Amino acid sequence: MYVCVCNAIRESDLRRVAKRTDGSAEVAYAALGKRPNCGSCLDDAEDIIREERQGACQPAYSG
Template identity: 65%
Template structure:
């Protein structure tokens, strides 16, 4: 599924980038070589990034 139509960013790509670099939607988009255009996707992108950040933190806590 596409999260950002303007930049053709798929959910799986956004999740992968979020796990690697985290941060705000803008920073994750930058890691993918894009910038937000119309900004209609930012709320959903932030939710996905937050999910990945929490999942990453949880897996680190379990491993420790």
């Protein structure tokens, strides 16, 4: 699914870059060589990035 239509950034792109960057959606976009254009995607992008980073911090279930 495209999160940012202006930059053709997919959800999978954001999830991948969230694991190797710190900071906001703008930082993640910069890591992809992009920058926000209209800005309507930023709230959704932040949610996806936060979700991915929280999931990366969760220990694997071993039970």
